[in-house]
Each structure stands twice: as structure tokens, then as C-alpha cells.
Amino acid sequence: MMKLYGHEMSGNSYKVRLLLHLLNLDYEWVKVDLMKAEHKSPEYLALNPFGQVPLLVDGDTRLAAAQAILVYLARQYGGDEWLPTEALSLAQVVRWLSTTAGEVRQGPENARLYHIFGSKTINVDRAYEKAATILTQLDQHLSQHAWLEFERPTIADVAVFPYVSLAPDGQVDLSPYPYVLAWLERVRQLPGFVPMAV
Numbered sequence: 104m105m106k107l108y109g110h111e112m113s114g115n116s117y118k119v120r121l122l123l124h125l126l127n128l129d130y131e132w133v134k135v136d137l138m139k140a141e142h143k144s145p146e147y148l149a150l151n152p153f154g155q156v157p158l159l160v161d162g163d164t165r166l167a168a169a170q171a172i173l174v175y176l177a178r179q180y181g182g183d184e185w186l187p188t189e190a191l192s193l194a195q196v197v198r199w200l201s202t203t204a205g206e207v208r209q210g211p212e213n214a215r216l217y218h219i220f221g222s223k224t225i226n227v228d229r230a231y232e233k234a235a236t237i238l239t240q241l242d243q244h245l246s247q248h249a250w251l252e253f254e255r256p257t258i259a260d261v262a263v264f265p266y267v268s269l270a271p272d273g274q275v276d277l278s279p280y281p282y283v284l285a286w287l288e289r290v291r292q293l294p295g296f297v298p299m300a301v
Contacts, residue, residue, distance in 0.1 A: 105130040108150070108158040111300045112219070114212065114265035115169035116157040122173055122261045124297040126180050170200045173258040185258050195252045199259035202237070203266075210234030212266040214273025234275045238283060241267070245282035249289065256293060264290050265299065 107123065107130050109116025123130050135156050151158045151167045158165065159172045161179075166172050177186035187193055210233030216222040217230060241263075244251070251259040268287050270277055277284055290296065 106133050106160040107131070108133045108135050108160070109156040110135055113156050114215075114269055114299075117299045118169050118261055118265045119157045119159060119172045119176070120300075121264070121297060122176050122181075122185075122258065125256075125261065125293060125295045126176060126185070127295055128176070128180055170204060170262060173200070173262055177258045181258075184255065187253075187257075192253070196257050196259045199251050200262050203262040206233060206237040206240075207263060207266050210237045211270040211273055211275055214275050215266065215269055216273075218273050230273070231275065234270065234273070238267070238270070238275070238277070238280050241286075242280040242282045245286045250286070256290070260286075260290055269299070 105123075105128065107116070107119055109120065109132070111117075111134065120132070135158075148154055150160070150165060153167055155167060157169055157172060158167050159175070161175075164175070166175050174186060178188075186196055210230055213222075213225045213230035214227060214234055217225040217227045248254065250256050251263065264287065267277075267283065268290075277287075291298075
């Protein structure tokens, strides 16, 4: 059985957990207590030298980094429905994975890190600016699309969903973005959806 190492407050751990549930895959959840620095323990570093969560172990396969794990799970267990192989379609989904690691991280995710975890290295005003920019772009895009790509859910939606849905944790108001709110609700209605465990 697969094992997912993560922390319940980690949006990146959650997005992998969410895809596992959407794909109806069995797995064992292994909590890594970040407050006790278990991710820096010799035992965990032997599994993941980067000392981060999430980490997926599937037989002999070990994968760190949420976006990479989403790609693996989609191709291994989800097929073209979740991650197409045709060049342009694949690129369209990967663009959103990049957006997640870029604009979403610099905006809503950083604002949440500042307010929930007290990360003082973050410029929260800059995070608010980035959040407003990406949420405006998302709202405009979703005014024309039910899903981020192809009019069906893909790992693009799974990747972007967590930190956008958690934006209020970072004191980012989602009410000015009605199409984003409608999209968040569509994700929550997917068969197998599981909320973030907090």
C-alpha cells in the first residue's frame, strides 16, 4: 500500500491527499510533525533528503514535491482524464502546475504562512499584491471555463485548489472573485472529495 508522509496543515500535503481520494486509491497517512521538526530527523531525511512534505512512497518509488507527485499519480493511476499526454494538452495542464508553484505560492500561500505559521521572512504586503493579481486572473479565466482546462477536472484543478481555498487563512478575501468561489464549490462537489483535515 502507498504511504503519504505529510502534515495536516500543509496545503501541499493536502493536494496529494485530495488526488488520492479523487482517484479512489488506498494509502496510509503518515503524519510528519513539523512542529517537532520530524522532517529534519535522520530517519525522515533518509527517505527525503530535502526534508520537506509531502513524500509519497509507492513500492520502490519515492517521490517528493507535490506537483511531481500529482503528475506521477495521474499518469500511473488516473490516465489521460487527469493528465493528458498529447503535447499541447499536457503543456496546458503543466502551465497551471507552474502557476501553483509561482503566483499561487507567492500570493495566497505566502499570506497564509505569514498569518498562520508566523513566517516573518515573508513580505505580507507583497503577498497580498500577488494574491490579488492571481485571483483576478483566475476569476477572469473561470468566467469562461468551468474548470481550468478542457471543461473537466484535471490535476491542474487539484494543484491550484488548496491554497486558493485556504486564502482566507491568510486574510485574503475571496468575495470579490465570484467565479473563483463557484469553481471552488465545483471542486468540493467532485466524487471522492475530501476536505483538508485540520
